[in-house]
Amino acid sequence: xxxxxxxxxxxxxxxxxxxxxxxxxxxxxxxxxxxxxxxxxxxxxxxxxxxxxxxxxxxxxxxxxxxxxxxxxxxxxxxxxxxxxxxxxxxxxxxxxxxxxxxxxxxxxxxxxxxxxxxxxxxxxxxxxxxxxxxxxxxxxxxxxxxxxxxxxxxxxxxxxxxxxxxxxxxxxxxxxxxxxxxxxxxxxxxxxxxxxxxxxxxxxxxxxxxxxxxxxxxxxxxxxxxxxxxxxxxxxxxxxxxxxxxxxxxxxxxxxxxxxxxxxxxxxxxxxxxxxxxxxxxxxxxxxxxxxxxxxxxxxxxxxxxxxxxxxxxxxxxxxxxxxxxxxxxxxxxxxxxxxxxxxxx
Amino acid sequence: xxxxxxxxxxxxxxxxxxxxxxxxxxxxxxxxxxxxxxxxxxxxxxxxxxxxxxxxxxxxxxxxxxxxxxxxxxxxxxxxxxxxxxxxxxxxxxxxxxxxxxxxxxxxxxxxxxxxxxxxxxxxxxxxxxxxxxxxxxxxxxxxxxxxxxxxxxxxxxxxxxxxxxxxxxxxxxxxxxxxxxxxxxxxxxxxxxxxxxxxxxxxxxxxxxxxxxxxxxxxxxxxxxxxxxxxxxxxxxxxxxxxxxxxxxxxxxxxxxxxxxxxxxxxxxxxxxxxxxxxxxxxxxxxxxxxxxxxxxxxxxxxxxxxxxxxxxxxxxxxxxxxxxxxxxxxxxxxxxxxxxxxxxx
Numbered sequence: 001x002x003x004x005x006x007x008x009x010x011x012x013x014x015x016x017x018x019x020x021x022x023x024x025x026x027x028x029x030x031x032x033x034x035x036x037x038x039x040x041x042x043x044x045x046x047x048x049x050x051x052x053x054x055x056x057x058x059x060x061x062x063x064x065x066x067x068x069x070x071x072x073x074x075x076x077x078x079x080x081x082x083x084x085x086x087x088x089x090x091x092x093x094x095x096x097x098x099x100x101x102x103x104x105x106x107x108x109x110x111x112x113x114x115x116x117x118x119x120x121x122x123x124x125x126x127x128x129x130x131x132x133x134x135x136x137x138x139x140x141x142x143x144x145x146x147x148x149x150x151x152x153x154x155x156x157x158x159x160x161x162x163x164x165x166x167x168x169x170x171x172x173x174x175x176x177x178x179x180x181x182x183x184x185x186x187x188x189x190x191x192x193x194x195x196x197x198x199x200x201x202x203x204x205x206x207x208x209x210x211x212x213x214x215x216x217x218x219x220x221x222x223x224x225x226x227x228x229x230x231x232x233x234x235x236x237x238x239x240x241x242x243x244x245x246x247x248x249x250x251x252x253x254x255x256x257x258x259x260x261x262x263x264x265x266x267x268x269x270x271x272x273x274x275x276x277x278x279x280x281x282x283x284x285x286x287x288x289x290x291x292x293x294x295x296x297x298x299x300x301x302x303x304x305x306x307x308x309x310x311x312x313x314x315x316x317x318x319x320x321x322x323x324x325x326x327x328x329x330x331x332x333x334x335x336x337x338x339x340x341x342x343x344x345x346x347x
Numbered sequence: 348x349x350x351x352x353x354x355x356x357x358x359x360x361x362x363x364x365x366x367x368x369x370x371x372x373x374x375x376x377x378x379x380x381x382x383x384x385x386x387x388x389x390x391x392x393x394x395x396x397x398x399x400x401x402x403x404x405x406x407x408x409x410x411x412x413x414x415x416x417x418x419x420x421x422x423x424x425x426x427x428x429x430x431x432x433x434x435x436x437x438x439x440x441x442x443x444x445x446x447x448x449x450x451x452x453x454x455x456x457x458x459x460x461x462x463x464x465x466x467x468x469x470x471x472x473x474x475x476x477x478x479x480x481x482x483x484x485x486x487x488x489x490x491x492x493x494x495x496x497x498x499x500x501x502x503x504x505x506x507x508x509x510x511x512x513x514x515x516x517x518x519x520x521x522x523x524x525x526x527x528x529x530x531x532x533x534x535x536x537x538x539x540x541x542x543x544x545x546x547x548x549x550x551x552x553x554x555x556x557x558x559x560x561x562x563x564x565x566x567x568x569x570x571x572x573x574x575x576x577x578x579x580x581x582x583x584x585x586x587x588x589x590x591x592x593x594x595x596x597x598x599x600x601x602x603x604x605x606x607x608x609x610x611x612x613x614x615x616x617x618x619x620x621x622x623x624x625x626x627x628x629x630x631x632x633x634x635x636x637x638x639x640x641x642x643x644x645x646x647x648x649x650x651x652x653x654x655x656x657x658x659x660x661x662x663x664x665x666x667x668x669x670x671x672x673x674x675x676x677x678x679x680x681x682x683x684x685x686x687x688x689x690x691x692x693x694x
Contacts, residue, residue, distance in 0.1 A: 010357055033552060036390075038361070043383075052403060
């Protein structure tokens with residue numbers, strides 16, 4: 001087994017979080033045992049990975065093999081179908097890791113009719129990369145990751161609301177990376193009021209996510225820190241019809257009913273493919289109960305704070321039977337300077 | 348810390364073994380938090396990594412940062428200096444992981460004079476990637492890896508010469524990957540005669556190394572299997588002045604004195620940057636004693652075969668004092684289906 005498919009998947013991983021509602025895709029063109037072209041889909045509306053790689057390879061692509069992390073597209077979207085380009089460049093073989101279930105699937109037939117061999121080379125890593133993308137595209141809502149920083153006894157703050165800082169500075173750095181790889185961060189206005197956060201990233205050359213604030217009532221104090229910078233747009237979802245924006249980069253989005261499904265559908269339509277939830281107990285709990293939840297990331301600080309538990313991160317109105325409790329699969333655990341990071345997927 | 352430098356290094360690793368006497372280099376251009384260009388140096392004589400990445404980025408590079416695994420070049424070689432291209436594209440910052448000690452080092456000054464910030468971001472992984480390259484370039488001999496498949500008691504074959512197969516089929520696959528990532532494989536004619544090997548690779552879309560055979564006497568039986576295919580060139584080093592080639596892809600290289608240094612210098616001049624030694628005890632021992640040895644990879648099969656030890660992989664003419672014994676640093680150990688792979692570097 002060669003490593004070329006692995007390289008295509010690595011290229012896809014490099015652009016995770018910068019392709020909006022498009023999938024992150026990587027591609028490698030190989031001819032005569034050498035890589036002659038490399039590519040990734042860099043941005044929605046921009047060239048697809050295959051096209052980038054073929055443009056790099058030019059006439060060296062002829063007779064070669066193209067490795068792609070995802071099945072090449074067959075449709076006219078914002079760019080022409082990749083299968084046409086593959087045929088035009090005279091490739092002899094196409095190998096892809098994941099079938100794109102959201103496309104009409106005549107791609108193989110088109111390629112084979114043009115005399116191009118097609119091979120499907122399964123990769124668990126690539127399948128995971130696209131699992132949430134397919135679900136999101138079908139549901140027309142973003143991929144959703146809920147991030148929680150908590151004590152061992154499940155609290156985001158003491159009963160007095162003291163929460164800065166439960167986790168350590170290294171966790172903060174890790175959260176910056178999370179923000180960089182998501183198109184947008186969502187929180188409730190209560191958290192903006194209580195913690196005065198900014199939701200930007202501080203990693204070198206990092207991308208600031210769009211910041212989304214839910215405020216049904218629309219009773220906003222625009223002197224809060226988050227409104228001071230225009231590093232990225234701020235979208236405020238509200239039912240308050242006469243709320244207006246003090247600044248161009250702050251968009252007020254009025255919805256007649258600010259229920260989660262309506263908000264998520266609207267967010268997706270505006271181009272957000274990956275959404276990170278960093279919120280207080282109320283919004284966090286709402287998303288943890290949502291059928292659209294994909295991933296849960298918990299950072300545990302090795303502390304217990306007790307109290308009545310006003311700020312337990314998961315609270316529901318009704319009692320849930322134990323056999324109805326939401327189950328997760330643990331994907332990874334990592335020790336970050338005495339804090340524990342757990343990445344989980346909803347089962 | 349962002350991951351962009353890590354991505355540049357990954358790109359460099361993807362093209363390891365296909366850049367001849369040039370270093371494998373990767374590059375990522377970032378602007379406004381997004382990757383806007385990706386590149387790698389694909390082949391000697393081809394565009395450098397920076398140029399590939401900038402060509403992909405086009406006008407999106409302006410004001411951005413370029414991450415490069417190795418310091419950008421300042422000289423006219425087969426392509427113009429990369430620093431010129433970086434200035435021309437209007438980058439605001441250059442970050443590289445390893446200083447190129449083989450170049451005149453005014454690169455930083457040229458960039459800074461053009462108003463471009465330069466940052467050096469050390470990476471142990473990248474330093475390791477170029478360590479042998481610098482040494483090889485200075486000595487004008489290839490980077491040398493000796494590969495040995497042996498029993499636990501240090502023998503490549505029984506006293507009767509039986510050696511197929513000491514290690515298992517999974518090790519064979521691993522050796523195919525080694526061949527793919529080296530420009531050439533070198534052996535002695537004795538091994539060709541005894542084992543009748545081909546020294547090609549069988550990984551999908553793999554690159555067959557140039558095959559180099561040492562035969563001082565030049566007493567060659569061209570009916571051996573290795574001469575049957577022309578998947579890659581075969582170079583025969585000999586002192587036999589009237590030996591001629593039966594076939595275009597077989598080159599006879601006459602040297603007045605077939606000593607190791609002469610051979611290695613000639614191999615490097617012909618464009619081989621990375622050389623893998625897969626040979627019997629005599630040639631293996633010669634390379635293990637050479638000052639040019641960089642890396643030793645041993646595959647141990649969990650067997651002991653005893654006998655007199657005619658085919659012990661390391662044999663020397665004189666007794667070596669224990670405190671003069673060659674020492675290695677173990678880089679990694681890996682279990683390959685009950686065989687052990689050890690990668691070591693000469694201390």
